[in-house]
Amino acid sequence: MAAIMHRLLKPTSPSLSSSISLLRRSVSTFPQNAVADPKGRNVQWVFLGVPGVGKGTYASRLSSLLGVPHIATGDLVREELASSGPLSNQLEEIVNQGQLVSDEIIISLLSKRLEAGESKGESGFILDGFPRTIRQAEILDEVTDIDLVVNLKLREDVLLEKCLGRRICSECGKNFNVASINVKGDSGRPAMSMAPLLPPLQCASKLVSRADDTEDVVKERLRVYYEKSEPVEGFYQSQGKLMEFDLPGGIPESWPKLLEALNLDDHEEKRSSAVA
Ligand SMILES: [Zn+2]
Numbered sequence: 001m002a003a004i005m006h007r008l009l010k011p012t013s014p015s016l017s018s019s020i021s022l023l024r025r026s027v028s029t030f031p032q033n034a035v036a037d038p039k040g041r042n043v044q045w046v047f048l049g050v051p052g053v054g055k056g057t058y059a060s061r062l063s064s065l066l067g068v069p070h071i072a073t074g075d076l077v078r079e080e081l082a083s084s085g086p087l088s089n090q091l092e093e094i095v096n097q098g099q100l101v102s103d104e105i106i107i108s109l110l111s112k113r114l115e116a117g118e119s120k121g122e123s124g125f126i127l128d129g130f131p132r133t134i135r136q137a138e139i140l141d142e143v144t145d146i147d148l149v150v151n152l153k154l155r156e157d158v159l160l161e162k163c164l165g166r167r168i169c170s171e172c173g174k175n176f177n178v179a180s181i182n183v184k185g186d187s188g189r190p191a192m193s194m195a196p197l198l199p200p201l202q203c204a205s206k207l208v209s210r211a212d213d214t215e216d217v218v219k220e221r222l223r224v225y226y227e228k229s230e231p232v233e234g235f236y237q238s239q240g241k242l243m244e245f246d247l248p249g250g251i252p253e254s255w256p257k258l259l260e261a262l263n264l265d266d267h268e269e270k271r272s273s274a275v276a
Contacts, residue, residue: 041123041124042066042067042068042123042124042125043066043068043124043125043126043147043148044124044125044144044145044146044147045062045125045126045127045146045147045148045149045150046126046127046130046131046140046146046148046149046150046236047059047126047127047128047149047150047152048149048150048151048152048229048232048233049151049152049153050152050153050154050159050222050225050226050229051163051221051222051225052154052159052162052163052166052218053152053153053154053159053247054152054154054247054251054254055128055152056070056072056128057251058152058254058255058258059072059126059128061255062126062258062262062264063125063126065264065267066124066126066264066267068122068123068124068125068126069117069122069124069125069126070125070126070128071110071113071114071125071126071127071128071130072128072129073106073109073110073127073128073129073130073132074128074129076106076109076110076113077091077095077101077106077109080109081095087105087108087109090105091105103133103135103136103139106130106132106136107136107139110130131232132228132229132232133228133231133232134231134232134235136232137232137235137236138235146236146241147241148241148243148262149233149236149241149242149243150243150245150262151233151242151243151244151245152245152247153244153245153246153247154246154247155183155189155192155246156222157183158181158183158192158194159222160215160218160219160222161179161181162177162179162181162194163213163218164179164209164213164214164215164218165177165178165179165180165196166209166210166213167199167207167208167209168207168208168209168210169199169203169206169207169208170206170207170208171203171206172203174199174203175197176196176197176198176199176203176207177196177197178196178198178207179194179196180194180195180196181193181194181249181250190248192248192249193249193250194249194250195250243261243262245258245261
């Protein structure tokens with residue numbers, strides 16, 4: 001196993017370098033005439049954030065607002081697994097053995113996704129779940145310019161409560177959250193409230209929590225996440241691209257503040273008045 005990892009991660013690994021050149025090609029050939037950006041293209045952003053923070057939700061809302069694809073590497077892995085694509089067998093084995101999907105595979109899935117988008121005329125992207133390691137960040141840097149990295153943060157006690165409040169309907173599989181967050185403000189920290197996401201009547205009696213959503217497991221998951229993400233955050237911090245964003249509450253409180261922080265509050269006004 002270690003030998004395989006070593007081979008995959010070695011910069012000279014032929015399959016990795018061919019993936020990188022594929023990625024380089026697909027990124028550099030994005031149409032350069034899209035959207036009125038000083039760089040002549042749409043945004044190229046990365047979203048970081050601990051699992052449970054709602055990163056996918058915010059990344060997805062922003063991507064519709066800006067007209068760029070929201071590319072979540074978790075989705076790419078799931079889609080490949082569900083397909084009969086060239087990597088699906090290899091992936092199935094890795095996932096079944098509980099191993100981490102290698103940088104090589106993630107990069108090759110990402111380049112495939114970018115190429116497919118490019119052929120449809122896509123420009124720009126919001127990446128979610130990538131890069132997860134310094135090595136991935138370095139590879140991404142070799143092939144494209146990331147404009148901005150948004151690091152979504154939520155105070156840990158609230159995050160824990162949110163994670164422990166997750167429920168799934170055992171019948172339809174929909175996700176809900178029974179945690180009703182209501183913390184008072186204290187020294188230096190404002191009060192925070194987040195409404196639960198309650199199920200409709202037909203699901204209410206069928207809710208179950210995931211076996212791995214116990215307090216100890218969630219805490220361990222957070223610890224592992226912080227340990228891994230810190231170097232990646234540092235990498236972008238040193239490039240002056242990291243924007244830390246403390247979520248002030250649920251979506252109704254956080255969304256307008258996030259737009260403001262990204263200088264997009266104007267953008268949404270124009271868009272909604274155009275729609276109306
Ligand atoms: Zn249901």
